[in-house]
Amino acid sequence: MTPVIFWIRRDLRLSDHPGLTAVAAMGRPVIPVFIHDEVVETHGAAPKWRLGLGFAHFATELEKIGSRLILRRGTALDVLQDLIAETGAGAVHWSRGYDPAAIARDTAVKSGLKSDGIEAVSHTGHILFEPWTVETKTGGFYRVFTPLWKAVRDLPVADALPKVTSLQTPDTWPASDNLDDWAMGAAMRRGAAIVGKHVRVGEEKAQARLTEFTQDIIADYKETRDILSADGTSRLSEPLTYGEISPRQCWHAGWQAFHQGKKGAETFLKELVWREFAYHLAYHTPHITTGNWRPEWDNFPWSMDDDAALRWKQGRTGLPLVDAAMREMYVTGMMHNRGRMIVASYLTKHMMTHWKIGLDWFEDCLIDWDPASNAMGWQWTAGSGPDASPYFRIFNPETQAEKFDGDRIYRATYLAEIYANHAQSAEDFFDAIPKSWNLSATDDYPQPLVPLSAGRERALEAYQNRG
DNA sequence: TTTTGAGTTGTTCGA
DNA sequence: GTCGAACAACTCAAA
Numbered sequence: 001m002t003p004v005i006f007w008i009r010r011d012l013r014l015s016d017h018p019g020l021t022a023v024a025a026m027g028r029p030v031i032p033v034f035i036h037d038e039v040v041e042t043h044g045a046a047p048k049w050r051l052g053l054g055f056a057h058f059a060t061e062l063e064k065i066g067s068r069l070i071l072r073r074g075t076a077l078d079v080l081q082d083l084i085a086e087t088g089a090g091a092v093h094w095s096r097g098y099d100p101a102a103i104a105r106d107t108a109v110k111s112g113l114k115s116d117g118i119e120a121v122s123h124t125g126h127i128l129f130e131p132w133t134v135e136t137k138t139g140g141f142y143r144v145f146t147p148l149w150k151a152v153r154d155l156p157v158a159d160a161l162p163k164v165t166s167l168q169t170p171d172t173w174p175a176s177d178n179l180d181d182w183a184m185g186a187a188m189r190r191g192a193a194i195v196g197k198h199v200r201v202g203e204e205k206a207q208a209r210l211t212e213f214t215q216d217i218i219a220d221y222k223e224t225r226d227i228l229s230a231d232g233t234s235r236l237s238e239p240l241t242y243g244e245i246s247p248r249q250c251w252h253a254g255w256q257a258f259h260q261g262k263k264g265a266e267t268f269l270k271e272l273v274w275r276e277f278a279y280h281l282a283y284h285t286p287h288i289t290t291g292n293w294r295p296e297w298d299n300f301p302w303s304m305d306d307d308a309a310l311r312w313k314q315g316r317t318g319l320p321l322v323d324a325a326m327r328e329m330y331v332t333g334m335m336h337n338r339g340r341m342i343v344a345s346y347l348t349k350h351m352m353t354h355w356k357i358g359l360d361w362f363e364d365c366l367i368d369w370d371p372a373s374n375a376m377g378w379q380w381t382a383g384s385g386p387d388a389s390p391y392f393r394i395f396n397p398e399t400q401a402e403k404f405d406g407d408r409i410y411r412a413t414y415l416a417e418i419y420a421n422h423a424q425s426a427e428d429f430f431d432a433i434p435k436s437w438n439l440s441a442t443d444d445y446p447q448p449l450v451p452l453s454a455g456r457e458r459a460l461e462a463y464q465n466r467g
Numbered sequence: 468t469t470t471t472g473a474g475t476t477g478t479t480c481g482a
Numbered sequence: 483g484t485c486g487a488a489c490a491a492c493t494c495a496a497a
Contacts (some may be wrong), residue, residue, distance in 0.1 A: 137495070140495090144494055145474085146474065226476080387475085387494090390477090392489045394477070394478070399477080456478085
């Protein structure tokens, strides 16, 4: 009866957890371990900090069912080999990842363990449909969203599994690092206390949000999800990122709402499939996370990380809606979906700045950062990605403000220079930012960094003449 | 193999 | 103010 190591990564839940359910059923002691490994090492400030909150909370959930979460730091394979030597474990199980960094790490771990004679098993759970199981009629993977949606929307999805309520414990627990020593929030110079007011950590809150969303919000989701100041989106991206809720539970809840006649549910289900699409693309074309998905964009005259890009990061472009959205992200760790499109369009089109600058900044700031969705979203906006936006689709931040923030509530929440001390969030921004930015709430609001009309014309011409 | 229809999220202009 | 067309051409998926 040798112990089994369950390697926890982005699957911080007890409900509908195929891997954990499988090891619980093996009748052997289970040692859950989280490794601060080579992938975690590279995370941006906010995702890393939020991940720390996530597994600290999950550790307490494991303790409630009589288990523990062992913390170790180092290269994943080395740490696992050490733990196997210490505990006599004969197997390591984990939930599969699909982005290039996870795949590279896990491939090395699997072959290393197998050559040691250790059983290494990966389980499903992070996405709905395994990328290699969804194919076009001619045998390739989908490069366009709508055909993928039509292909998967009626596929069977297994029922959610019941919550794991007990795990056998080993005779002696291996030593664990002290979480505080890892300083997961060390790079959060923007003030974890401020962003901390907005995070929702753990499975219980995720389940409650799914219930609230499918009961009260989903019916009008198609319309209200676009209103910037409304509570009209699912806000499930944060727990989905860390596996605090399973996509399968979201899928079934969405279909249930749909069958109750809540029309907006279909739009929500499509959003879940967009998440699938991003992971399938990351799996089949891993370069999507690092370079232009369409190589013909490699010679486009992008600006890089210059003073203009800094002003975009600071929310000082002079376009109120762009700046409000950038500050929403800085203060809350989240940005409304429509805000993401608007700031991305302004950066890549009006400013003609490389999407990679935006991708990296989002990776540093977003508590719901997801490697696959972030890459797909930026390339979609820039036009360099699959199923990309046509070159002439350039968001006008003023028109968008009229349509989706007509009452100015969203802008007023975050822009102290224009809407003086209107809301706590505007003050929080100036408390959170680095001193080196040298910004104050009483500064004059700047003129537009790139005027809308001229910027649009310039982008249209450059995009048209590409290649 | 060839053909056909379609393709997340927009803006502007002119009738 | 409202509405349809133009903004391009190409790739993708399926028949």
